[in-house]
Amino acid sequence: LARASTVTSRSERGACMSVTVVVGTQWGDEGKAKVIDLLAASHTIVARYQGGHNAGHTVVIGDQKYALQLTPSGVFYDTVTPVIGNGVVVDLPTLFKEIDSLESRGISTARLKVSSLAHLIFPWHQAIDAALEAARGDSKIGTTLKGIGPAYVDKVKRAGIRVGEVLNITSFEAKVRERAVAARREVSDIGGDTFDIDQVVSDFVAYAQRLAPYVADTVNLLHDARERGEHILLEGAQATFLDVDHGTYPYVTSSNPIAGGAAVGTGLGPRHIDRVVGIAKAYTTRVGMGPFPSELTDDLGDKLVDIGREFGTVTGRRRRTGWLDTVMLRHAMRVNSLTEIALTKLDVLDTFEEVKVCVAYKINGEIVRNYPDTVERLAQVEPVYETLAGWMSSTEGITEFSQLPRTAQDLVKIVERETGIPVSMVGTGPARDSMVVR
Numbered sequence: 257l258a259r260a261s262t263v264t265s266r267s268e269r270g271a272c273m274s275v276t277v278v279v280g281t282q283w284g285d286e287g288k289a290k291v292i293d294l295l296a297a298s299h300t301i302v303a304r305y306q307g308g309h310n311a312g313h314t315v316v317i318g319d320q321k322y323a324l325q326l327t328p329s330g331v332f333y334d335t336v337t338p339v340i341g342n343g344v345v346v347d348l349p350t351l352f353k354e355i356d357s358l359e360s361r362g363i364s365t366a367r368l369k370v371s372s373l374a375h376l377i378f379p380w381h382q383a384i385d386a387a388l389e390a391a392r393g394d395s396k397i398g399t400t401l402k403g404i405g406p407a408y409v410d411k412v413k414r415a416g417i418r419v420g421e422v423l424n425i426t427s428f429e430a431k432v433r434e435r436a437v438a439a440r441r442e443v444s445d446i447g448g449d450t451f452d453i454d455q456v457v458s459d460f461v462a463y464a465q466r467l468a469p470y471v472a473d474t475v476n477l478l479h480d481a482r483e484r485g486e487h488i489l490l491e492g493a494q495a496t497f498l499d500v501d502h503g504t505y506p507y508v509t510s511s512n513p514i515a516g517g518a519a520v521g522t523g524l525g526p527r528h529i530d531r532v533v534g535i536a537k538a539y540t541t542r543v544g545m546g547p548f549p550s551e552l553t554d555d556l557g558d559k560l561v562d563i564g565r566e567f568g569t570v571t572g573r574r575r576r577t578g579w580l581d582t583v584m585l586r587h588a589m590r591v592n593s594l595t596e597i598a599l600t601k602l603d604v605l606d607t608f609e610e611v612k613v614c615v616a617y618k619i620n621g622e623i624v625r626n627y628p629d630t631v632e633r634l635a636q637v638e639p640v641y642e643t644l645a646g647w648m649s650s651t652e653g654i655t656e657f658s659q660l661p662r663t664a665q666d667l668v669k670i671v672e673r674e675t676g677i678p679v680s681m682v683g684t685g686p687a688r689d690s691m692v693v694r
């Protein structure tokens with residue numbers, strides 16, 4: 257905890273209030289939750305701003321490991337109010353399962369607030385997600401099948417049901433029934449699994465009653481806290497290259513994980529954001545389909561999976577792995593206005609004889625430094641690598657930059673050189689305190 261407070265106090269340099277966004281710079285699972293858990297010690301609010309239970313955020317505290325899908329990663333501090341912001345799509349069965357699991361492990365969720373403006377996920381969204389994926393055949397996206405895309409479609413179509421509506425149970429029940437009838441028709445039209453309308457309605461009336469005490473006007477809650485001088489942390493799910501606008505479309509999620517999404521998804525204004533921490537793994541992983549220039553499909557890729565334990569928290573799928581790609585990080589720096597990078601999982605590279613970093617792309621023999629704007633162009637790129645001799649010694653648990661092996665320091669410096677921003681943290685293990693803070 258002492259270390260965690262140092263992280264924030266050093267970077268805030270005496271500011272009386274601050275809003276910090278934590279955002280993924282690759283394709284997810286960069287270790288966002290660990291950094292949020294570390295920073296949360298000196299913040300009073302941690303708010304999720306987009307996505308839903310497609311996220312799997314792992315926090316390791318002592319010998320305990322927690323995998324969170326919806327609850328903000330600040331929940332482990334009794335000084336923090338965890339907030340599910342308006343930009344999130346909320347699956348109530350998952351939320352309550354998570355609350356029960358945390359409570360059974362002695363973690364209080366009583367302070368949790370859920371935005372009245374957030375949208376709800378219903379079973380038909382999952383049925384539609386599955387049916388659409390099946391219909392896509394070989395060109396499937398590889399979604400988490402959690403109904404995220406279809407729930408956002410209903411939001412944009414202005415056909416969604418929002419969290420605040422649970423406060424009037426009679427109209428909520430009528431609305432769920434009306435939507436369920438229409439959705440069942442849609443689901444059967446596209447060959448999806450059908451569902452029992454009465455069962456869904458009665459389940460959701462019970463969920464609604466349980467949700468009511470958590471419902472809040474989180475937009476004003478966040479502004480009031482900020483104006484009182486409190487420090488707020490905004491937790492991104494997914495990542496820059498899964499962003500529906502800036503990612504590798506159509507192999508993306510249906511929300512805006514980039515830092516701009518934090519304003520949309522919480523109601524804080526863009527000028528209220530003071531600091532944007534981009535989380536980058538010291539190599540790259542991706543779950544699901546889509547182009548991946550620095551992918552390793554050989555033994556080295558398997559080694560990254562084994563040592564980095566690269567299996568999805570939510571779906572258990574094996575993650576695709578490859579070398580670090582600074583063309584991506586430079587683009588992430590631009591679209592998120594990153595102020596710094598936290599480079600995680602450096603220790604996973606400890607036993608690699610060579611460590612490569614992609615620093616540019618070649619398309620038809622020509623060097624390209626900007627990230628291509630279509631997946632078709634991205635599929636044509638050939639990565640240009642800088643190769644470092646592996647350090648071949650353990651970095652696990654190191655907390656001082658000067659203690660890192662020379663070539664490990666060189667890797668950090670390449671990231672700084674290519675992005676033009678500082679690497680303020682370096683991850684050296686899953687545990688809360690396995691982190692170099694500079």
Ligand code: GDP
Nearest residue numbers: 285286287288289312313314601683684685686
């Ligand atoms: P998130 O979705 O970005 O929060 O990341 P995940 O929790 O899905 O995946 C990151 C995984 O790496 C988790 O199992 C973490 O416990 C683990 N992790 C985080 N930082 C480090 C690190 O510096 N070293 C190692 N070895 N593991 C880490």
Ligand code: IMO
Nearest residue numbers: 284285310311312398399400493494509543544
């Ligand atoms: P965190 O927050 C990694 C991927 C899915 C799929 C695509 C679309 O833990 O980093 P969706 O179900 O969102 O419609 O799937 O996005 N995906 C993730 N990959 N980490 C995540 O979250 C992800 N959330 C979604 O694998 O390729």
Ligand code: MG
Nearest residue numbers: 285311312313
């Ligand atoms: Mg994850």
